Amino acid sequence: MIHNKYVDDYIKDYEEGHLLFNKERIQLVDYLKKSVLSDNTLHFDNEQIENCIKFSEKWFFKLQPFQKFLIAFVFLYHEDGTNYYEDFLWMMGRGSGKNGLISALGTFLISEFNGIPSYNGSIVANSEDQAKISVEEIHDVMESNRPKLRPAFYWTNGLIKAKKTNSTLRYRTSNGNTKDGLRDGFVIFDEIHEYQDDSNVKVHLSGLGKKQNPRVFYIGTDGYVRDGFIDTKKKQAANVLSGKAAPDFIFPWICKIDDVSEIDDPEKWEKAVPMIVKPLSSYGKTLYRQIKKDYDALVEAPSGREEFLTKRMDYPSTSMNSSVAPWEEIAATNQPIPHDLDGREAIGAVDFASVRDFIAAAVTIRYRDKLVTIEKQWARKGFCDQYYAYSRKDRIATPNQRLNIPLHDWERMGLIEVVDEPLMDPKHALDWIQAMAHRFDIKKVVMDNYRAQIMRKMFEDANFEVDIIHNPTSIDGLLASIIDDGFPRGRFVWGDNPLLRWNTQNVLVKVNKANGNKSYEKKEETRRKTDGFKAFEYTLYRVNELSDVDVSKSLAFLNDLDF
Known part of the structure; x- marks a missing residue:
């Protein structure tokens, strides 16, 4: 067996009953034990994982155990130094800190700590406002720590650049006009529930493979577009978890409630939103109060139930009162x-x-x-x-x-x-x-x-x-x-x-x-x-x-x- 303390601790907390997992994460633990952690030809780069966590917590925010768990698998390698996972699917209910984690991780990947020259990254979304959320967050961190970070980074409103590696992180929209000739080391696709198909995704991925250890992150909460891109990714994740696809095909992290009835049980909400696992952080307390407020509002505005299920609980709803069939x-x-x-x-x-x-x-x-x-x-x-x-x-x-x-x-x-x-x-x-x-x-x-x-x-x-x-x-x-x-x-x-x-x-x-x-x-x-x-x-x-x-x-x- 191979080990990393953040992975071991997170799985141990689940097995001892301290964490409540949905079906997909229960499958994830079984699949990891059977097909990944049992492979002694693999290894976690524990030094790189520690550096990423320390970097994130020093400049961005204190990480939760599930975020450290996710980071560990970004730095899982074969014996020859190539990364085990190239594709990552991270789906969680709204408020789980997907964009914040991407901001910290993306900055680390272009930095001298990752150490790959010209390891450029793109954050892609359908709208400019969504695409630039992480870049603006990183920009604000840089501005707040200007004296200490200026020797290592250069930044504008639309671009972050690490000086030693000459690597850049920038946002892009998916309209196809600015993608030719990309030579990215990693690409982050945000709000993937809005993608009808993979036509724009393919173009953004065309430049990968020109740098060592390419990575692709698909992040978001479920949405209303069915038979589209997100359903394809969910099916790929299901195939990995069930053993129908190669274990390294995609890293499948899906947090959601298991049944529509669980919307009425606040104890089950952590299945969809791992940020509200007890003991609650200060952010977790604020988030939980907001989710509870949204839920209580359904009494007066029941039409918001579908939105609450889909976005907060990561459980796309097709209510029989509004749709022909699920x-x-x-x-x-x-x-x-x-x-x-x-x-x-x-x-x-x-x-x-x-x-x-x-x-x-x-x-x-x-x-x-x-x-x-x-x-x-x-x-x-x-x-x-x-x-x-x-x-x-x-x-x-x-x-x-x-x-x-x-x-x-x-x-x-x-x-x-x-x-x-x-x-x-x-x-x-x-x-x-x-x-x-x-x-x-x-x-x-x-x-x-x-x-x-x-x-x-x-x-x-x-x-x-x-x-x-x-x-x-x-x-x-x-x-x-x-x-x-x-x-x-x-x-x-x-x-x-x-x-x-x-x-x-x-x-x-x-x-x-x-x-x-x-x-x-x-x-x-x-x-x-x-x-x-x-x-x-x-x-x-x-x-x-x-x-x-x-x-x-x-x-x-x-x-x-x-x-």
């Missing part, structure tokens, strides 16, 4: 489309809010105990340019500006076509439904009364039976039972359709207090489109009329009979 159940629709669907009966549907933005068309087929939905959508280029920066080469992902969705990826997957038309032609949907009719026996095409005014005649002229929904709100209440049953049971099969999953996540479920009926509305009126979900929903309107057979075989049999 994210895990929406993600479970990613089941392979069966290969033997052709010839079966299907229900078609179309939906759009306006021919100026999106149109969706869908078919649903009954297959054993599953309902299989295939979809196609169309979007007007002018709308996509205005709201999603579709034509920009550098994709801006700032949360207060354009919503960054991977339209180009969805195009490559064949899920959507972006068409350059002043008004989209509804015939796109008709042509696609006709193509589907070559594969399936489409019994009906469902649309609501508004869409029927535009599309009914063209579908009937194409020999489709059109079924009109005259009161869509009442249909929501009728179909809610099918939807509420289908998601938890894994009945809905969509293939790999992140566009439809995104549509579904954008749906706001409202419950009528008078009669308990549900209606499916929008969480945000313009940018978070729900057309794909509504088309899927409308196919369910007549799905009970479908048989689970390949009707083409029956027709072929009848044609072969000699009457």
Whole structure:
């Protein structure tokens, strides 16, 4: 076994019952003992760890045991001196001191104590305000200790430089214009819950490997973007903890409550926020009072519960009163489309809010105990340019500006076509439904009364039976039972359709207090489109009329009979 006193002490405190760990950290201890600490070819650089801790506490703040534990694994090495971990995932509830720890560690890594020449670092976030938090904090430390630190460092509002190593630490936003030619030794990605995908991350990582011992830190609290970058990192962490991935693939530090019910038990909050472990530091006391204040405010403002769960408890909430289903159940629709669907009966549907933005068309087929939905959508280029920066080469992902969705990826997957038309032609949907009719026996095409005014005649002229929904709100209440049953049971099969999953996540479920009926509305009126979900929903309107057979075989049999 290999040892470091901060690692040993932290694990001992947990095993003796002084610390309350969530499931992921319990797994972390087991995984470390089995796969890392038992590897005698590895070693902690205890001198470097001590230097980092002393440096941090002298110039920044007193470190808590969990922070010393995290620092130790930054300086875990192979026999040849290369670092064991290159990637670190640190996820904790708001207030746990992620940015403060990064400020201290980042300054140490560029300093002469780390000793690597030109070991530059970047702190990356979607917004400039978030990206520069640590650099501004370091700047303030430097200013407060100017006489003592000036011989070792040079600093401005946007850059910290260590004079002996000629290493710099600077902040960057993720807009792609300032990343070419980077030769970083380490990169810190902050607030990773806001990243829709890894497109900007890849560019920032392109310069790594040119310096010895490269490191990447992914830090943040969970958020509301699902099927995006943070979910990928969480899955990687889960694979490491379960032994499905190499033990050095990523260092998986995730602090969260284990169940939504634990929000109501303050004793369980330390699972998500390790800074409030007893005995509380002065900062921990202040933090705990603020968390308790936020929790108590939920009595008068229950709408803040989702925010409290997601940001304070690191437990992303999809309340059944506001979302169609928990994210895990929406993600479970990613089941392979069966290969033997052709010839079966299907229900078609179309939906759009306006021919100026999106149109969706869908078919649903009954297959054993599953309902299989295939979809196609169309979007007007002018709308996509205005709201999603579709034509920009550098994709801006700032949360207060354009919503960054991977339209180009969805195009490559064949899920959507972006068409350059002043008004989209509804015939796109008709042509696609006709193509589907070559594969399936489409019994009906469902649309609501508004869409029927535009599309009914063209579908009937194409020999489709059109079924009109005259009161869509009442249909929501009728179909809610099918939807509420289908998601938890894994009945809905969509293939790999992140566009439809995104549509579904954008749906706001409202419950009528008078009669308990549900209606499916929008969480945000313009940018978070729900057309794909509504088309899927409308196919369910007549799905009970479908048989689970390949009707083409029956027709072929009848044609072969000699009457």
